[in-house]
Amino acid sequence: AQSVTQLDSQVPVFEEAPVELRCNYSSSVSVYLFWYVQYPNQGLQLLLKYLSGSTLVKGINGFEAEFNKSQTSFHLRKPSVHISDTAEYFCAVRDGGNAGKSTFGDGTTLTVKP
Amino acid sequence: EAQVTQNPRYLITVTGKKLTVTCSQNMNHEYMSWYRQDPGLGLRQIYYSMNVEVTDKGDVPEGYKVSRKEKRNFPLILESPSPNQTSLYFCASLPLSNTGELFFGEGSRLTVL
Numbered sequence: 044a045q046s047v048t049q050l051d052s053q054v055p056v057f058e059e060a061p062v063e064l065r066c067n068y069s070s071s072v073s074v075y076l077f078w079y080v081q082y083p084n085q086g087l088q089l090l091l092k093y094l095s096g097s098t099l100v101k102g103i104n105g106f107e108a109e110f111n112k113s114q115t116s117f118h119l120r121k122p123s124v125h126i127s128d129t130a131e132y133f134c135a136v137r138d139g140g141n142a143g144k145s146t147f148g149d150g151t152t153l154t155v156k157p
Numbered sequence: 158e159a160q161v162t163q164n165p166r167y168l169i170t171v172t173g174k175k176l177t178v179t180c181s182q183n184m185n186h187e188y189m190s191w192y193r194q195d196p197g198l199g200l201r202q203i204y205y206s207m208n209v210e211v212t213d214k215g216d217v218p219e220g221y222k223v224s225r226k227e228k229r230n231f232p233l234i235l236e237s238p239s240p241n242q243t244s245l246y247f248c249a250s251l252p253l254s255n256t257g258e259l260f261f262g263e264g265s266r267l268t269v270l
Contacts, residue, residue: 052197077258086247086261087200094257133199135259145190145259149199 045069047136049148057156058126064119064151066134076117077135078108081150087133093117104128129155159184163248163262170238171270178233178265180248188251189231190215190259191223193244200247206231207253238269 050065068074075094079087091102098110108119117134134148161182170176182189190205192215202215206225220242222234231250235242245266249259 047199049199079258079261086263087259088261089258092258135200144205145202147192147200149197 045074045136045138045144045146047134047146047148049132049134049151051151052149053152053154055154055156056124059123061122062120062124062128062153064132064134064153066117066119066148068115068117068134068136068146070115073138075137076108076110077137077145078102078106078117078119079133079135081131081133083130090119090132124153124155126155126157128153159260161248161250161260161262163246163265165265166263167266169268169270172239173237176235176238176267178235178246178248178267180231180233180262181229182231182248182250182260183229184250184252184260185228186250186260187228187253189225190249190251191221191231191233192247192249193217194247194264195244203233203246235267238267240269243267243269 046069048067056062077092078090080090081087090106091100093100093110101107106121131150131152133150137145164179187208191203192200194200201217203221204223206212245264247264248262251259
């Protein structure tokens with residue numbers, strides 16, 4: 044079974060600093076990778092996704108992630124964060140061979156301080 | 158507007174009183190799924206459905222039932238709720254014709270006393 048590990052449960056950072064949220068997944072022949080964001084009292088919305096092709100993926104709000112197959116990682120980065128980026132971030136993996144199964148990490152709470 | 162709609166958004170109930178959380182999507186998606194979100198545990202899949210009349214268990218199905226009689230609807234049924242089912246529940250859908258992301262409802266916060 045697929046598993047997803049988000050290496051940091053909480054990441055505090057000051058405004059305008061860079062941030063990296065780390066995600067590792069268990070190996071599979073083919074996977075689709077996603078980062079979702081959940082703002083307080085809201086549902087989840089897609090930040091970015093990797094399906095195939097270029098390993099560097101750009102998403103909304105200035106976020107990007109890099110797919111590293113050898114390290115089975117999909118870390119999320121932003122060069123300069125804003126207060127409004129304060130939210131919970133979830134890494135998710137879907138096995139290419141099983142459209143019905145998406146596995147989520149436990150989430151990383153990003154807190155941006157002024 | 159394309160959306161996944163859940164009802165109710167908030168519910169407080171008592172142990173053993175049957176309840177249903179409805180989920181409806183207007184995007185003609187084949188796949189629908191229910192998740193529960195608990196602090197520190199991320200999202201865990203309860204049940205999913207690949208199409209009408211096709212449902213399967215996820216990782217935490219105990220205490221829940223689902224049905225898929227119509228493509229757009231996927232209700233979650235708690236026959237006899239218990240306090241450990243207090244959680245935030247999300248419904249999500251996905252078209253099986255592509256490999257894109259899940260579309261989520263806004264969540265239903267359930268408290269079982």
